[in-house]
Amino acid sequence: MQDVIELTRELIARPSVTPDDAGCQALIAERLGNAGFRIEHLPFGPVKNLWAAHGSGSPVFVFLGHTDVVPTGPVEAWASDPFVPSIRDGKLYGRGAADMKGSVAAFVLALEEFVAAHPQHRGTVAVLLTSDEEGDAIDGVRRVVEHFRASGQHIDYCLTGEPSSKEKLGDLLRVGRRGTLSGTLTVRGIQGHVAYPEKARNPIHQAMPALAELCGRRWDEGFPREGEALFPPTSFQISNIHAGTGANNVIPGACEVVFNFRYNPGWRAAELEREVHAALDRHGLEYSIAWHRGGEPFLTGEGALRRAAREVMIARCGVVPDENTGGGTSDARFIAPMGAEVVEMGPINASIHKVDEHVALDELQRLPAIYREIVEKLLT
Template sequence: MSDVLALTCQLIARRSITPDDAGCQPLIAARLRAAGFAIEHLRYGSVDNLWATHGSGGPVLVLLGHTDVVPPGPLEEWGSEPFTPVTLDGLLYGRGAADMKGSVAAFVIALERFVTAHPDHPGTVALLLTSDEEGDAIDGVRRVAEVFRARGQRIDWCITGEPSSKDVLGDLLRVGRRGSLSATLAVRGVQGHVAYPEKARNPVHQAAPALADLAARRWDDGFESFPPTSLQISNIHAGTGANNVIPGELQVLFNLRYNPHWDAARLEAECEAILRAHGLDFDLCWHRSGEPFHTPEGPLRAAAREVLAQFAGHMPEESTGGGTSDARFIAPLGAQCIEIGPVNASIHKVDEHVRLSDLERLPELYLALLQRLLRPAG
């Protein structure tokens, strides 16, 4: 069994359902400490974070990942026990195999090989792991980034191991992510009998035109490789369940995925202005998941494009699609961020898996990036 397969299996066997690390980070810390890394454990609340560094000064290259996983879902639907790694027909099955214990294991192997071959490499290479990526994302990288900002911790480049590939390892290079902003809207009316609408105020009727305006608005035309900003209403609820009662309140959930044309504060102000223009009596609670980030052309994108072309056999698609990742907390520190990882077709699904051939190549991919970006002189 190869080093990367063995370590991935060890990690999958630890039932690290968010935010429980279940011993993954101590296992990794022991290996990296033996390889000469300085280790710092940063625990906040019930969340474990690991910061491992080798070298000094700049440039600072960080490999970013998470050890937590989502719950397995219905156990009876799995072909095997989700926390017992199983190899079958060229695939490794287990919760976290693709998202993202395979990448984390590959990070560790690549780092060990890199510092063994280049003990006096220029700059600093680091690994940052959290057990709070799949959950609330409050006491994980978001909190660590606050600590780093207070310390003045420099980060030049960040490579996140999220499963980004579509069909073949390396066929997609993620060079940014949209921002995510969620809202909980409560529109107040006056409850009453449907036969006497003049004695009530129906919040559904009042809110409908405003919601239509929000949904129909074209916020922008996109930004470089970003699609246009999108607002999606995800939940609407009102009423007592009776068909003869005008509801007293309407609750609406909606989300905006936005590009760098916007920031959260400006979007909040625009949405609130639309609601006020319709004369609504409302409360609006916002949750800022993360601002958009975008890595421009430079050494990081150039190195990644070169490496991925070798692994995929063609130039990678460069994308800002998908949801969010913890890189959204590192980018505001001034870091350029990209995401590279295995095929994402099975993530969060029953029978999550990764191709063994891809898993075996992942350490080589990350090692190639380390060598191009922190190439020793001579």
């Protein structure tokens, strides 16, 4: 499986910081085109998306991934150039090694080997890649799904290679994710001199009691909701507060607060929005909120894909995977509403988004066979 290492190295060497694909998808399209896949490029705005499919009809099995990576941070903090792949101590280092160019390379190898061994397989096997997973996720899989709905393309099974493993390859199978809802709250006050607060209205002071209420609330208490026990608790987190003119003797005229919900299937974005507005209204604030609905929660119940993935992980990794819904979000949140069974399985995630990101060579070399066998259980 040396080829998966070389392909991962080729992908790492392309500095594809969101939303720049930097030629990753062209490289993959050429390889899969030579293997007999139908290639369709689906660019939206500055984002590149690739759909490569083999076979026809149902069931449709899709590998889902992204070619973009997060920024490196200070390059001088890395032991080696983050876009010059380096092998040390049995690990491959470079930005995207684990998240998720190693998985993407393994997809390609698995697909090439699968269609070579089963040229007349039943149904359709495909890969969907985007360069907009680490960013705003507006013109990536979200837009591709809109295109699919319009064109009648359906998906039955979807496996995304997000780095899900904790300590050993295969020890975790992600079967769902919480939803995500972000808001930018602007509380308006009246600017004035700090020595004359009676002539001003401090939006920071006004916002604090309302924010304390939102932060302190146990959002799932008193709401017995379906699926709640399978998910981490709904969480409200403030990520930024900004106010002030730069002078310490001026009461600002406005305060901006950026916050996010991660919520389980008991909630919907519209319900949470109403709850926030009600709390702010109770405190008499003059405010506005710009909302961004990042995606509703999903859960894949026991089915053909979940069983196949579990069986292969037990056999190939020697561990019974923890099947859970933790973590952040992924592009799987856009595929699940199409009615697809969706799971996530990939390398150890300990180094993702960090300095000196890496993937263990032995894990990387085992991934193509794992992915291929899951497809074989469903399409042969």
